[in-house]
Amino acid sequence: MATNVEETYLYSSPTTFKVSSKDGEIFDIDDSFINQSKTIKNMLNVLDIADNHMPIPLQNIKGTMLNAAIVFCKYHKNDLLSIPDDEDEDDFERDAYEPRRSDDISEWDKEFIKQFTVEEGTLFDIIMAANYLDIKALLAVGCKTIANMVRGKNSDQVRQMFNISYDPPGEGLNTPRNSVTSKESGDNQLLTTQEKESRCKTPSPELMYD
Amino acid sequence: MEHLPDELWVLIFRYLHRIDILHSFSQLSSRFQQILQSYYENMNLINVSYRHYKILCEQILPLHGSQVRSLILHNSLQLNKFKEHIKQLPHLQYLKLTSDYDDEDSIHEIEYYVDRLPQYLTDLHIDGCFVLSSILMKVLGGKAEVPEFPSLTNLTVLGSYAFEQPISQSDWHCLCMHRNLKTLKIHLTILEDIFCILPSMPNLEELYLSSLLNVIEFEDEKKMNGFRTVARSISSKLLKFHFETGRLHQEPNDSCR
Structure with a gap:
């Protein structure tokens, strides 16, 4: 002190x-x-x-x-x-x-x-x-x-709250190895984090890099 | 908020539980993944709430378990519940299993973990409960040709096996060589057992040893001769030797400063 x-x-x-x-x-x-x-x-x-x-x-x-x-x-x-x-x-x-x-x-x-x-x-x-x-x-x-x-918010809610941008398509978390695989749809298509978001019921935030 | 520098996010994170941080900021962007790296690496589940435990097991470990390097589990209930998740941590390097002294159920849970430890574990701490000698033998290689955990550099076994038969001399002589082991913190019911352990650790640099040898027994010439032999048998590479009667505290380092 x-x-x-x-x-x-x-x-x-x-x-x-x-x-x-x-x-x-x-x-x-x-x-x-x-x-x-x-x-x-x-x-x-x-x-x-x-x-x-x-x-x-x-x-x-x-x-x-x-x-x-x-x-x-x-x-x-x-x-x-x-x-x-x-x-x-x-x-x-x-x-x-x-x-x-x-x-x-x-x-x-x-x-x-x-x-x-x-x-x-x-x-x-x-x-x-x-x-x-x-x-x-x-x-x-x-x-x-x-x-x-x-506190208590999940990452989707935090993204919306702070309008946090996604990584550009094909980069960062959206490179194919990091993309989220759709399990719910039953296919093996690789989804970017934006695409995953767009399939959710809540609207996706505006992408800041557009 | 994008222009808020990383160090300020780290300041904000100081007011959040680690599991809340991972729950709220994971998978947002590569920048946040980078900031979160050290939060993924170290998991301490002591005093963790059920809500946090559920978030960790259901949402964080399935995606990020391979990033966990250090894990601390406490008490038999948690050890039991976490069993199904240990396989999600293939790159674990540090594991601390603790329990209260009267938590005898933890013996069996610890046995389960020791049987399934990642091969490249470097630090293993077992503390607080009664540790069966069979667990100790398993960690130190038992009768195997090569050590079970060849990367192990730090081993702490502060449980007691007082309620079990002493380990036979023939078992001790079958220990594998642990050439990478640098630090051993161990409580032995029978002091002489250390003679059998030390030859398997030729590069040991720090030894913290406790035994039930008490003040009255210091007058026992046989015991004292045993202690002198321990001192003579210590590796020439040993830099630090701490011995105490009774039992080492949970954090032996504190008593050695």
Whole structure:
């Protein structure tokens, strides 16, 4: 677990900075964000940023996601010490087969994450933003949300839910040796995963590679 | 979601049971098959729910059994139920069969598995139950000309055969040579049996041995002479020797650190 000493950042005042998203939006960030984003903290420690009027460019993050991450960090500014970290990686007592808890998302976090959807792809965007900014608590909330959506679903349902593309015909799982042989129809015809899907009652999702 | 990198999917998977991961993401695309590879390879059925067990046996093993490399089974009920599926794992390399100490039914189930183990098994762990000496003899080759499991490099037999007749000297002398065996963790009721086992393992590098020799018996000159002989008979390639009286814990490594 990170210690208080490690949490202390080395840069001196000022304690508010500006950051710019890849679409040019500029935001003010303060300690609540800096303390929770290891990426920003490292940037400030490595870069000699004397002028806090010059925005730090975050070229990988859209403005909407950066804004959401700032809101999240502001809400969680006081639970810094309870931020889940990668300390479990070093826990040799931990059973590698035992899944981590995902039913412990707070009500506020549940409401917060609802604004992001799979359909629009924003749920994945906020997870990637949290990963890039290295905000563990936000990353955990995103990952737990996806895990809770998936649990108990079979692969056809997951394909539909996330609109996962098939391998192109003749490639990957659709090479003849990997194709699914129809047993129900009684013939030995090799079916691609798409063809198998099309014979099921549920409609197949739109193929993304078309 | 297609642009979500693999490492983030792996982070998400940390919140899912392994069998749920395979159930939900198998056969989606070659990319996911690649990510799932290590999840197929290692199966631990300890504390697995009936729902997960059913998914594994009915949906995952028939398609992906050949990808399983490591399997852990626990208690006689599970050992019994899984019998029909062991043949679906032809490339199994690591097998751990465990049971509670009072689970005597597991003896017969373990015998079944030992008779049908894949030939190229490298790691076999039998732990917790009373292991018949016949099982031990079977694993170590019995009277066969060549070892039953020529690839075996790690063998753990922590059961006890206290309730059975000791293995006869003539049986021990018929053991095959296990030239690939590097690590042996074994509990012996009769310490002297180790003299008969060791010559069949000329390349042994690690020996973790426990015996029912107790403190009072340390005063028994005959027993102590036996122990000294064990120490002298150990392979010259041995790098680590751990001995304890009583019985080795389930994870002997812990006691040896």
